[in-house]
Amino acid sequence: MSLSAEAIATLSHVSTATITTVLLKKGLRNVWMRGTKPLKPGQKRLVGPAFTLRFVPAREDLATPESWSSPISTRTAIEAMPHGCIAVVDAMGITDAGIFGDILCARMVKRGVTALITDGVVRDLEGVLGTGLPVWCDGYAAPPSVAGLTFVGWGEPIGCGGVAVFPNDVVVADQDGAVLIPQAFVDHVLAEGPEQERMEAWIVNEVNNGAQLPGLYPMNAETKARYAASKK
Numbered sequence: 044m045s046l047s048a049e050a051i052a053t054l055s056h057v058s059t060a061t062i063t064t065v066l067l068k069k070g071l072r073n074v075w076m077r078g079t080k081p082l083k084p085g086q087k088r089l090v091g092p093a094f095t096l097r098f099v100p101a102r103e104d105l106a107t108p109e110s111w112s113s114p115i116s117t118r119t120a121i122e123a124m125p126h127g128c129i130a131v132v133d134a135m136g137i138t139d140a141g142i143f144g145d146i147l148c149a150r151m152v153k154r155g156v157t158a159l160i161t162d163g164v165v166r167d168l169e170g171v172l173g174t175g176l177p178v179w180c181d182g183y184a185a186p187p188s189v190a191g192l193t194f195v196g197w198g199e200p201i202g203c204g205g206v207a208v209f210p211n212d213v214v215v216a217d218q219d220g221a222v223l224i225p226q227a228f229v230d231h232v233l234a235e236g237p238e239q240e241r242m243e244a245w246i247v248n249e250v251n252n253g254a255q256l257p258g259l260y261p262m263n264a265e266t267k268a269r270y271a272a273s274k275k
Contacts (some may be wrong), residue, residue, distance in 0.1 A: 046092050046127075046213060050233055054090040057236035059215055059222040061243070065235045066228060076204030078136055078162040078181035079221040086177045088217035091129035091157040095201045095210050096120050098134050098142065098163070098192040105193045117188070120197040121147060126155035129214045131221075133201035134163025140191030141166025141184050148174045160214060160221045162204040163192075179216050245270055 054062075059075070066074050096117070111118060124130060130151065134142050143151075143159065144167035151159065151174075158177040165171050168183045188194065200209045206223050208214075213224040224232050246260050259266055 046090075046229075050229070051090045053233055053237060054213070054215055054224075055088050057215070057232070057240055058088070059217050059219045061236055061239045062215055062222050062224060062232055065232050065239055066224070068235075069228060069231065071225070071228070073206055074223045074225075075219075076131075076160065076162060076206045076208075076221045076223065078204045079160050079179040079216065080181065081216075081218060081220075082165070082168075082178040082180055082183075083172060086179075086216075086218070088215065089129065089158045089177055090213065090215050091127055092211045093131045093208050093214050093223070094124050094128040094156075094197070095199060095203075095208055096130060096132045096197045097195055097199065097201045098132070098137075098188065099195050100135065101140075101189065101191050101193050107189060108187075110189065110194070115194065115196060117143065117147060117194050120194075121150050121154065121156075123197065124151065124154050124156050127157055129158045129160055129216070130156055131201065131203050131208050131214060132159070132161035132163065133203050133208075134161050134188075134192060136162045136181070136204070137191045138164050138181055139184050140164070140186045140188050142188045142192065143171070144187075145170025145174060148176045148178070152176050158214075158216060160203065160216060177216075179221050241274075242270065245273060 142163050143165050148171050160179045164182045164184045198210050213229050
């Protein structure tokens with residue numbers, strides 16, 4: 044799917060917490076990718092279509108430094124990443140082998156990749172931070188990916204942090220981690236997300252003015268009427 048600049052701008056003002064609430068109301072409970080924490084505090088909220096990459100457990104005849112020159116390699120995958128995408132990497136939650144280091148992240152920046160999301164870890168921490176590429180991951184480790192993982196492909200359905208991610212699903216990442224919006228629900232989140240944010244901001248203001256929670260959160264009929272009136 045093509046994600047318009049307007050859609051990106053709208054979603055950049057909708058928190059991941061709000062998105063999970065909106066999707067929960069539609070029956071989607073498993074959209075938050077476990078282990079995806081901002082590598083650098085204060086990273087701004089980012090939005091983009093998912094470009095998927097997949098690792099499997101290391102196999103000694105395949106997970107070698109020589110594999111980095113293979114046609115099926117992370118290097119080749121990076122050259123296929125389109126501008127504005129968010130790279131989402133299934134690293135199986137492995138935390139003792141860094142999937143990408145500073146050189147690969149630097150190339151991703153040059154290609155205009157928006158961010159890197161993984162349930163694994165990165166390596167060359169100082170260098171990765173120096174590239175300026177926003178990263179959400181489960182930490183960092185010195186060993187390379189081949190110490191614990193075998194790279195097998197890109198552009199296919201993956202599991203990241205226990206969430207099924209299909210190519211071009213929409214990813215939103217902020218200080219709470221990364222969430223997935225299935226393509227079929229993007230329009231719904233675009234319509235309902237901003238309204239959920241407005242409603243919750245109004246509720247916070249009511250709380251700050253001394254309102255009690257029963258009947259306010261969630262709203263009863265009287266509170267809904269007051270909220271509706273406030274929007275006129």
